[in-house]
Amino acid sequence: MLKKLYIGALIAAPVLLSAAPTLANEVDRHVLLISIDGMHALDYENCKAAGTCPNLKELGEHGVHYLRTTSSRPSDSFPGLMSIVTGGSPKTLGVYYDVAYDRVLAPPAVTTNYGVAGGTCTPGVANGTRTEYEEGIDFDYTLMNGGNSTAYTITSDGKSTSPVIDGGYLAINPQMLPRDPFAQCAPVYPWNFVRANTIFGVIHQAGGYTAWADKHGVYASVSGPTGTATPSNVDDYYAPEINSNVVPMPGIITAAGFDCGTVSTAKPVATTNPPYVGSVTGDWTGNWDYVTCNDQLKVNAVLNWINGRTHLSGKSAPVPTIFGMNFQSVSVGQKLIWKGIKGGYQDAQGTPTEPMKGQIEYVDAAIGQMVDALRHAHLLDSTTIIITAKHGQSPIDTNRFVEPGSSPATVLDNYIPYSESVNNPTGIGPTEDDISLLWLNHSSDTQAAVDALEQAQLSGAANLGLGQIFYGDSLAQLFGKPGIPVANGGTGGDPRTPDIVVAPNVGIVYTGSSKKQAEHGGFAWDDTNVMLLVSNRSLEPRTVRSFVETSQIAPTVLQILGLDPKDLSAVRAEGTPVLPGL
Numbered sequence: 291m292l293k294k295l296y297i298g299a300l301i302a303a304p305v306l307l308s309a310a311p312t313l314a315n316e317v318d319r320h321v322l323l324i325s326i327d328g329m330h331a332l333d334y335e336n337c338k339a340a341g342t343c344p345n346l347k348e349l350g351e352h353g354v355h356y357l358r359t360t361s362s363r364p365s366d367s368f369p370g371l372m373s374i375v376t377g378g379s380p381k382t383l384g385v386y387y388d389v390a391y392d393r394v395l396a397p398p399a400v401t402t403n404y405g406v407a408g409g410t411c412t413p414g415v416a417n418g419t420r421t422e423y424e425e426g427i428d429f430d431y432t433l434m435n436g437g438n439s440t441a442y443t444i445t446s447d448g449k450s451t452s453p454v455i456d457g458g459y460l461a462i463n464p465q466m467l468p469r470d471p472f473a474q475c476a477p478v479y480p481w482n483f484v485r486a487n488t489i490f491g492v493i494h495q496a497g498g499y500t501a502w503a504d505k506h507g508v509y510a511s512v513s514g515p516t517g518t519a520t521p522s523n524v525d526d527y528y529a530p531e532i533n534s535n536v537v538p539m540p541g542i543i544t545a546a547g548f549d550c551g552t553v554s555t556a557k558p559v560a561t562t563n564p565p566y567v568g569s570v571t572g573d574w575t576g577n578w579d580y581v582t583c584n585d586q587l588k589v590n591a592v593l594n595w596i597n598g599r600t601h602l603s604g605k606s607a608p609v610p611t612i613f614g615m616n617f618q619s620v621s622v623g624q625k626l627i628w629k630g631i632k633g634g635y636q637d638a639q640g641t642p643t644e645p646m647k648g649q650i651e652y653v654d655a656a657i658g659q660m661v662d663a664l665r666h667a668h669l670l671d672s673t674t675i676i677i678t679a680k681h682g683q684s685p686i687d688t689n690r691f692v693e694p695g696s697s698p699a700t701v702l703d704n705y706i707p708y709s710e711s712v713n714n715p716t717g718i719g720p721t722e723d724d725i726s727l728l729w730l731n732h733s734s735d736t737q738a739a740v741d742a743l744e745q746a747q748l749s750g751a752a753n754l755g756l757g758q759i760f761y762g763d764s765l766a767q768l769f770g771k772p773g774i775p776v777a778n779g780g781t782g783g784d785p786r787t788p789d790i791v792v793a794p795n796v797g798i799v800y801t802g803s804s805k806k807q808a809e810h811g812g813f814a815w816d817d818t819n820v821m822l823l824v825s826n827r828s829l830e831p832r833t834v835r836s837f838v839e840t841s842q843i844a845p846t847v848l849q850i851l852g853l854d855p856k857d858l859s860a861v862r863a864e865g866t867p868v869l870p871g872l
Contacts, residue, residue, distance in 0.1 A: 320673040321847050322592070322660065323614035325374065326653055327367065328621035328810070329679040329821040330686070331357050332640040337650050345658035346823070349675060353825030354871050358837045361681050363768075364725050364791075365810050365817040368423055368511070370680030370840070371504075371616070375488040375512050377844035378860025381769045384485045384786045387721050387811065388424040388508075391710070391729035393785035394778045395419050395468040395478060402426045402466040404718045407709060411475035416778045416785075419468050420709045420718060423480045423508045425533045427466040428457070434534040436461020436507050456602060458527050461507035464519065472778060480511040481521040486860035488514035489612060489847050491523040496853055498611030500525050501595050503588035505532035505618055526610070528601040530587045532618055533573045536580050542587065545655035546648070550583035574618075576805075578633065578645050581622045582652045588615040589656045596663040609669065611851060616680065617656070623649030624683040625806045634807055638687035674826040674850050678840055683808045684724050684816035690797030691807050696752040697800040698726040698743055698792045705730050705739045722800040723811035726792035733772050736761050736789045743792070755798035758813075760791040824872060834871040842869045 335357075337343035338350065362373035362380060368388040369380045380386045389404075396417035397409030404426030411417065429437025435457030467477035490500045491514040500523060502512050507529045513521030521527065540551035574584040591601035592615055600607045623633045623646040633645040642650065657677070664670040685691055699720030700712050706728060710720045721727040730739060740761055746752040760768060765788070773783015793813040794800070801809060810817050820840065845855030846868045855861050855868060 318672050319611070319851055320609060320669060321612050321850060322664070322673055322675045323374075323612065323843070323847070324657065324675070324677045325371065325614075325616040325680050326620050326677065326821065327616055327618055327680050328624050328683040330640065330682050330816070331355075331359060331819055331821050332686070333620070333642075333650065334821045334823065336640050336642070337654070342647055342651050343654040345654045345661060346677070349657075349661070349677070349825040350823060351831050352827050352829050353675075353823050354829060354832045354834055354869075356822040356834045356838050356869070356871075358835060359678070359820050359822040360837065360839045361679065361818045361820050362840065363813050363818060364727065365681040365812060366723075367680045371509060372484055372488075372511060373839075373841045374678065374680065374843050375490060376484070376486045376514070376860040377841050377855070377858045377866040378486050378864055379841060381787075382486055382860045382863050384784070385483070386786060386788065387727060388422070389718055389721055390421050390727065390786065391418070391707070391721075391788075392421050392468065393418045393729070393772075393774050393780075394471065395421065395785075396471050396475065398427075398467055398469065398477075399465040401716075402718070403428065403431060405714075405716045406466075406718050407716075411469045411471055413471055413475055415471050416774050416780065417471055418707070420707075421468050421483070422466070422718065423483065423511070425506050425531060426718070427463055428461045428507060428531065429463045431461075431531055431533050432535045433457070434530050434537065436529070436531045436534075437463075438507075456528070457507055457531060458529055459507050459510035459521050461529065461531065477519075479519055479521070480508040481513040481523075482515050482517065484511055484514055486514065486863075487858060488512055488523065489844050489858070490514060492848060492853055492857045493612050493851065494523040494525065498851070499608040501527070501601065501610040501613040503528040503591045503601065503615040505529065505584075505616060507531070526595070526601055526607065528588065528591045530584055532575060532581075532584055535572050536574055536577075536583075539583060539587075542583060542590075544582045544586045544652060545589065545659050546582060546652040548579045548582060550586065553580055553583060575622050575626070577628060578619075578623060578626065578649060582619050582649070585617050585619050585653075585656065588617075589659060591615065592660055593663050596660065596667055596669065598667075609667070612847065617653050619649040619653055620646075621683060621810075625808045627805050627807055632688065632807060634688050635686050640686050671827045674824065676822075676824050676843060676847070678822045678843060679820035681810040682817045682820050683810050684812060684814045685797045685808060686816045687797075688807045691799065692755065692797050693799055693802055694753045694755050696754060697722050698728060698754060698790070701743055701746045701752055701754065702728060702730075702739050705735055705742075707731055723809040724794065724799045724814070724817065725812040726790075726794070726800060727788040728790040728792070729772075730789045733783075733789050739790060743790075754792070755794040756792060757795040757798070758793045760793070761789065765789075765791060824869065829872070832871055836870060838869055839866075841866050846872070
């Protein structure tokens with residue numbers, strides 16, 4: 291019988307356990323996977339020392355903490371999450387940013403809410419288009435259900451009410467998706483955009499029940515490819531839209547005690563941009579308390595899953611084999627400047643400001659709710675809890691924060707597609723945060739474009755804060771050669787690889803927002819060094835100081851569950867190992 295074997299035995303006997311092609315019915319193991327977006331390893335060490343995260347500290351007393359964990363590069367949420375659940379890097383996954391470019395795909399049928407222009411698709415002909423996988427492709431991202439007209443909520447008495455908080459993947463407007471000319475111009479759903487299978491796919495196909503909650507409908511991408519319009523590898527997916535306008539939620543009390551029924555309703559702001567239907571203020575990320583309300587909805591979903599219910603507690607369901615969520619509270623705590631009050635940190639050693647400390651305390655309390663629920667359901671011993679982050683946040687030392695007033699895309703406006711131009715009044719703009727990803731009209735112009743960037747910096751024409759420029763061989767080493775595959779009528783290369791990547795000096799942020807003092811997406815240590823804790827009651831506490839990557843989480847999850855890590859195609863392609871020290 292295997293049901294008494296937990297993580298210690300699983301890691302010690304990978305050959306035996308890898309032989310099992312499916313999850314045996316008598317094996318009752320679970321993995322709770324949590325991403326605290328923005329959470330550095332330093333944040334975890336500091337909050338333990340300060341006594342502000344007692345629940346995380348307690349998990350560490352039965353866990354392994356990895357001090358030198360690296361997220362994906364670029365460290366955007368989309369590649370960051372997909373790296374965690376596939377075991378691969380952007381090179382293998384073809385996922386570089388939530389807004390990127392593909393030299394083969396064709397534009398969406400209609401213009402997206404953020405201005406990716408609709409266009410034509412000619413079957414069998416490579417086109418090239420912006421790819422957008424965030425809230426801008428919802429039917430209406432100003433609503434928490436993303437405009438999904440079939441969504442509903444369930445009240446405590448079990449009755450359905452008006453559509454409010456449950457949109458899920460059905461919030462995605464398929465007419466706003468890029469289309470594949472080599473698949474009859476079918477829309478490319480986010481789970482099919484990813485080039486590798488995921489732990490959700492492997493576990494689902496092995497007979498396990500799967501569940502996930504995240505900030506946008508598009509992050510049903512955790513399903514991995516299905517070849518259909520449904521992310522069927524995720525049995526229960528929940529996504530209360532983080533960028534929707536805030537609404538009072540009577541009866542929702544956060545783990546920190548904030549009453550979400552008291553939030554002030556924000557009014558949408560008028561805009562002159564026709565495709566843009568949303569509000570530039572008033573979403574859940576604009577206030578430290580409000581973002582915890584949005585996170586608490588996902589926390590409540592996790593509690594329902596632990597108690598054998600669906601995410602809104604409407605129906606009975608198996609306790610998931612793999613389940614979890616992301617928190618936005620810490621990320622907002624790091625970035626936000628609200629009414630002149632700064633979140634983030636007081637210094638370069640990561641001493642949190644009061645707002646930032648409050649966000650960590652909230653997340654810790656919410657995780658405490660999950661641990662208590664697992665204990666009461668007699669599932670704590672059989673559940674491995676993995677806590678990490680899709681990305682970090684840079685700079686920790688906010689004194690280094692600089693908005694240069696220009697950007698690589700501005701300098702190279704004549705070289706890049708109009709869809710990415712800063713001079714396109716209705717476009718979505720370039721892929722630039724504290725990183726700049728550049729796809730050129732013609733890859734043959736790469737050297738000339740790089741020369742233009744360096745000349746602009748040297749001459750003082752633009753203060754770009756150029757740190758390191760990756761292109762040609764240096765870029766190919768990381769991501770492969772850009773181009774159009776021979777099978778799609780090109781001369782070879784990857785249609786999604788940028789032509790140029792600029793990793794600016796630490797503190798340089800190109801977004802130009804007066805409400806933020808940090809960003810993520812780049813290659814800097816503060817962007818990429820994230821918390822990683824693997825906790826199980828059978829583990830002795832240990833700190834691992836060797837370098838690891840968040841991509842190693844995926845094969846480790848499968849090994850914990852008695853499945854073969856090599857069932858993940860990205861693990862096979864990149865040789866991704868399980869985490870050491872378990």
